[in-house]
Amino acid sequence: MSLLSLHNIHSFYGHIHALKGVSVDVEEGEIVTLIGSNGAGKSTTLRTISGMIHPRQGQVLLDGRDISRMKPHAIVLAGLGHVPEGRGIFPKLTVRENLEMGAFTVNDPEEIDRRMKFGFDMFPRLKERIGQYGGTLSGGEQQMLAIARGLMMNPRLLMLDEPSMGLAPVLVELIFDIIKALNKKGTTILLVEQNALMALSVAHRGYVLQNGEIVVSDTAESLKRNGMVQKAYLGID
Amino acid sequence: MKRFLKSINIRELLRPIGQMILFSLGSTIVLSVIVLLLALILDRTVVGQTLIERLNVSLFTYTLVNLPQVAIDGLTIGFVYAAIALGYTMVYGVLEFINFAHSEIFAVGAFVGVEILIALEKFGILSNASLVMAYIYLILAIVAGMLAAGALAVTVERVAYRPLRHASRLVPLISAIGVSFLLQDVIRLTESLTSGQFNRIMPTFGNFDHRILFGKMAMGATQITLGVSIKSIIVIVSAVLMLVGLNYLVNATRIGKAIRAVAQDHSTASLMGIDVNRIISLTFLVGGMLGGAAGVLYALKFTRIDPFVGFFPGLKAFTAAVLGGIGNMTGALLGGIVLGMLETYAGSFMGVFTMGAAGTEYKDIFAFSILILVLIFRPQGLMGENVAQKA
Ligand SMILES: Nc1ncnc2c1ncn2[C@@H]1O[C@H](COP(=O)(O)OP(=O)(O)OP(=O)(O)O)[C@@H](O)[C@H]1O
Numbered sequence: 125m126s127l128l129s130l131h132n133i134h135s136f137y138g139h140i141h142a143l144k145g146v147s148v149d150v151e152e153g154e155i156v157t158l159i160g161s162n163g164a165g166k167s168t169t170l171r172t173i174s175g176m177i178h179p180r181q182g183q184v185l186l187d188g189r190d191i192s193r194m195k196p197h198a199i200v201l202a203g204l205g206h207v208p209e210g211r212g213i214f215p216k217l218t219v220r221e222n223l224e225m226g227a228f229t230v231n232d233p234e235e236i237d238r239r240m241k242f243g244f245d246m247f248p249r250l251k252e253r254i255g256q257y258g259g260t261l262s263g264g265e266q267q268m269l270a271i272a273r274g275l276m277m278n279p280r281l282l283m284l285d286e287p288s289m290g291l292a293p294v295l296v297e298l299i300f301d302i303i304k305a306l307n308k309k310g311t312t313i314l315l316v317e318q319n320a321l322m323a324l325s326v327a328h329r330g331y332v333l334q335n336g337e338i339v340v341s342d343t344a345e346s347l348k349r350n351g352m353v354q355k356a357y358l359g360i361d
Numbered sequence: 362m363k364r365f366l367k368s369i370n371i372r373e374l375l376r377p378i379g380q381m382i383l384f385s386l387g388s389t390i391v392l393s394v395i396v397l398l399l400a401l402i403l404d405r406t407v408v409g410q411t412l413i414e415r416l417n418v419s420l421f422t423y424t425l426v427n428l429p430q431v432a433i434d435g436l437t438i439g440f441v442y443a444a445i446a447l448g449y450t451m452v453y454g455v456l457e458f459i460n461f462a463h464s465e466i467f468a469v470g471a472f473v474g475v476e477i478l479i480a481l482e483k484f485g486i487l488s489n490a491s492l493v494m495a496y497i498y499l500i501l502a503i504v505a506g507m508l509a510a511g512a513l514a515v516t517v518e519r520v521a522y523r524p525l526r527h528a529s530r531l532v533p534l535i536s537a538i539g540v541s542f543l544l545q546d547v548i549r550l551t552e553s554l555t556s557g558q559f560n561r562i563m564p565t566f567g568n569f570d571h572r573i574l575f576g577k578m579a580m581g582a583t584q585i586t587l588g589v590s591i592k593s594i595i596v597i598v599s600a601v602l603m604l605v606g607l608n609y610l611v612n613a614t615r616i617g618k619a620i621r622a623v624a625q626d627h628s629t630a631s632l633m634g635i636d637v638n639r640i641i642s643l644t645f646l647v648g649g650m651l652g653g654a655a656g657v658l659y660a661l662k663f664t665r666i667d668p669f670v671g672f673f674p675g676l677k678a679f680t681a682a683v684l685g686g687i688g689n690m691t692g693a694l695l696g697g698i699v700l701g702m703l704e705t706y707a708g709s710f711m712g713v714f715t716m717g718a719a720g721t722e723y724k725d726i727f728a729f730s731i732l733i734l735v736l737i738f739r740p741q742g743l744m745g746e747n748v749a750q751k752a
């Protein structure tokens with residue numbers, strides 16, 4: 125049984141039919157990436173999984189349990205973490221409080237401290253800014269905070285929506301290293317990225333979304349060699 | 362136990378007390394200086410002469426002698442406004458919506474508290490009560506008013522606001538106004554069916570009407586006693602305790618952090634595992650409880666209540682919340698104190714200053730002029746940030 129599987133999902137924004145029968149499977153221990161151009165429906169897929177929008181048709185199974193009608197907070201409790209597009213930093217909570225919010229479902233203060241330390245080791249910059257309001261951080265710092273906060277949840281399945289957005293190249297490298305390291309430690313990852321080449325270099329498998337439909341799905345290696353993918357997403361003619 | 366004591370955040374207990382002292386002293390000093398200056402000026406005019414003829418006292422002395430009592434009265438009503446204003450501001454914080462039914466939630470709190478005391482009086486319990494028991498009964502009435510108002514606020518949100526959460530902004534507002542009228546009539550109906558009267562009087566018991574005297578001051582030929590009534594002390598102390606408790610809840614607990622997170626961003630808060638609807642209910646519960654307690658305290662101070670008792674205090678507390686910066690809790694405290702002080706000063710001195718032309722009955726002009734002026738010139742209030750930024 126897959127850790128996560130989407131069966132024929134149809135999601136709407138009012139009358140806009142954003143996902144038209146999307147099916148995706150993510151196995152325990154995998155890194156899976158969703159690629160596609162702007163407006164293809166990548167973020168919508170993640171939002172549907174985390175319960176921010178409910179599909180009009182289809183099922184989302186986490187561990188075989190249908191979560192498509194559940195509220196986001198209940199899905200978080202079921203072990204799913206979502207670092208949303210646009211970061212979602214609480215502007216008037218400090219860096220520390222933002223991180224603590226990430227561990228809202230954790231009751232053990234020592235465990236929270238441990239995870240926070242892990243985040244600070246990864247992004248020392250955040251530690252320097254610990255008492256500063258989230259809203260006053262730079263864009264890149266906010267992105268670091270969003271990722272560190274996602275890690276505070278220590279989810280079984282972590283969904284990252286464009287984690288490299290707005291980060292300097294060194295930090296992009298760092299993020300992808302972190303993704304690999306997390307995955308080695310057992311976290312399953314569903315990754316949405318504009319940077320398809322980077323995404324395919326860390327992922328095991330990938331799906332290509334176009335206008336709300338999956339058009340190709342394959343191993344990352346094969347996708348990198350797929351002519352259509354090369355042309356449309358890797359900038360290779 | 363030790364760990365528990367260690368985990369108490371002393372700073373968050375002291376900070377609001379500091380703010381209250383600062384706001385109270387600040388507004389007392391500013392307003393006192395203003396009225397004294399006015400008195401000095403008016404002393405040279407026909408206003409001063411008239412007073413000398415009438416009471417054989419200069420306007421300045423008259424003002425000075427009355428100031429302590431006015432300040433205490435102003436503070437008392439100011440803290441009541443602050444407690445109500447917090448209900449408006451907390452709900453605005455999490456929903457960006459003004460709960461116009463809050464004034465009736467306040468009224469229901471007042472009625473529940475007063476009815477309990479009236480019932481106790483009927484059974485002769487109040488008149489035979491020892492001083493300790495009198496306080497216990499009063500606390501009982503306040504707690505009952507809080508619980509009833511809190512439960513009502515949660516119910517109103519669940520029934521009348523939540524289904525409209527995604528409608529355009531005007532829709533829940535209209536619903537709130539509807540709920541407000543509905544509750545007024547429910548109180549009226551209940552009272553006419555049970556007691557047959559709309560006006561209810563807070564029973565007199567305990568030593569609440571006594572005044573603690575500080576001394577006497579000569580004012581012309583007459584002597585004025587300086588003192589503070591036990592009632593006022595009870596109102597101020599209860600309000601201070603509640604405000605400190607609320608501040609602690611919001612700023613120093615895990616639940617409070619969740620409230621603040623929800624206030625900033627519902628969908629991200631839910632991605633943190635926070636049940637947003639529960640936090641919203643909790644906000645209404647806490648705001649309603651504060652309003653209910655304020656209702657009972659208001660009844661204690663002003664004695665008579667009727668089904669429309671919530672209207673003016675509610676509107677003024679709303680003004681206070683806007684004055685302080687709606688959505689900002691410290692602002693609600695500041696706004697409540699400033700507004701209570703301002704209207705009490707105005708109400709007490711306008712009469713003599715205008716030789717009786719415009720007396721106490723016009724004091725509301727000040728509150729509502731402030732509302733209009735703030736909305737025009739500083740819509741974000743004294744302590745709020747730009748509202749546009751939030752929207
Ligand atoms: N809140 C919304 N209301 C209406 N339409 C929306 C909303 N959010 C997204 N859409 C539409 O749904 C479609 C899919 O959007 P989505 O955000 O999932 O794209 P995406 O693949 O994440 O794109 P990008 O790479 O630009 O982030 C788009 O056509 C978009 O215009």
Ligand SMILES: [Mg+2]
Nearest residue numbers: 166167168209
């Ligand atoms: Mg997107």
